[in-house]
Amino acid sequence: MIITIARQCGCGALHIGEQLAARYDIPFYTRKSLLEMARAKGVLAEMDDFFEERPVDELQFAISALGHDEGPLHSRALDILSDMIGQSECIIVGRCGNYIFRHRSDLVSVFLKGREADRIRAVAAEEGVTPRKAAAIVHDMDDSRVRYHMYYTHLQWGNSADYDLCFDSVRLGTEKSVALIGQYIEGLGIRRKEA
Template structure:
C-alpha cells in the first residue's frame, strides 16, 4: 500500500504521516527522505529541481506546455521517483505522489486542507512567529505548491477528483485524521 498526502501548508501532514507510518509499520518519506534516497541511488542530479519548491517561471511553463496536452513535459523526475519507490509500501508527503502513483491499485491519495486563519494560527504557534509573518508563509507556500504541481502534472493542485480523500485536517486534528484515513483504507479493503 502507498499513501500519498498532499496538503495546504499548516495542516499537520507531518504528524499525520508519521502516525500512519507507525500504525502500518511502513516508511514515511518527506522531501528530505526522498532526496537522500535519490542521492544514495545516484539520481539526485537528474531530480534536483524536483526536490525544490522554487517559483516556476509562468512564461517558460506556458511555452513548454504548448502542444503537450497529453501530460506533463517534465516527467523524467516523476519517472525516476516512481522507479525508486517501485512497489514498496510507504507514505509519501507531497512530490505529486497522487499523480506519480495513480496507476497503483493499492494507492490511497489524500489531500489535507484547512481554513486559512486556522492554518496561520497553527504555523504561528509551531514556529513561534507573529500572525502576519505566518500568514505570508502560508500563502507563499500554498502558491508555490500550486505552481509546482501544475508544472509537473498539468493538473490543478487540490482538485478533489484527483484524490481519494479530501478533508479539513486542521478542524479534525491529527489523531482523528489518521483514524479517518485508516477507516477509509479498511473500508476499501487495501491491506
C-alpha cells in the first residue's frame, strides 16, 4: 500500500501522515527524508530542483511544453523517485506522488484542503507568526505548489479527479482525517503486504 498526500498549506498533512504511518506501520516520507534517501543513493544531483521547489521559470516552462502531448519533459526526477520507492509500502507527502505512483493498484491518493481563513489560523498557531505573515506563507506556498505540480506533471494541482479522496482536513482535524482515510482503505480492501 502506498498513500500519497497532497495538500494546501496549513492542512496538517505532516501530523496526518505521521499518524497514518504509525497506524499501518509503514515508512513516512517527507521532502527531507526523500532528499536524504536520494543523497544516500547518489542520485541527489539529478533531483536537486525537484527537492528545492525552486520557482519555475514561466517562459522556460511554456517553451518546454509546446508540442509535447506525450507528457512532461521533466520526468527524470519523477522516474528516479519511482525507482527509489519501487513497490515498497509507504506514505509520501507531496512530490507529485499521486502522479508518480498512479499505476500502482495499491495507491490511495489524498488531497487535503481547507478554508483559507482556517488554514491561515493554523499556520499562525503552528509557526508562531502573525495572521498577516501566515497569510503570506499560505499564499506563497500554495502558489508554489500549483506551479511545481504543473511543471512536473502538466496537471492542475488539487483537481479532485486526480485523487481518491479530497476533503477539508482542517475542519475535520487530524484524528478524524486519519480515521476517514483508514475507512476508505478498508472499503477498498487494500491490505498491507506481509513482511
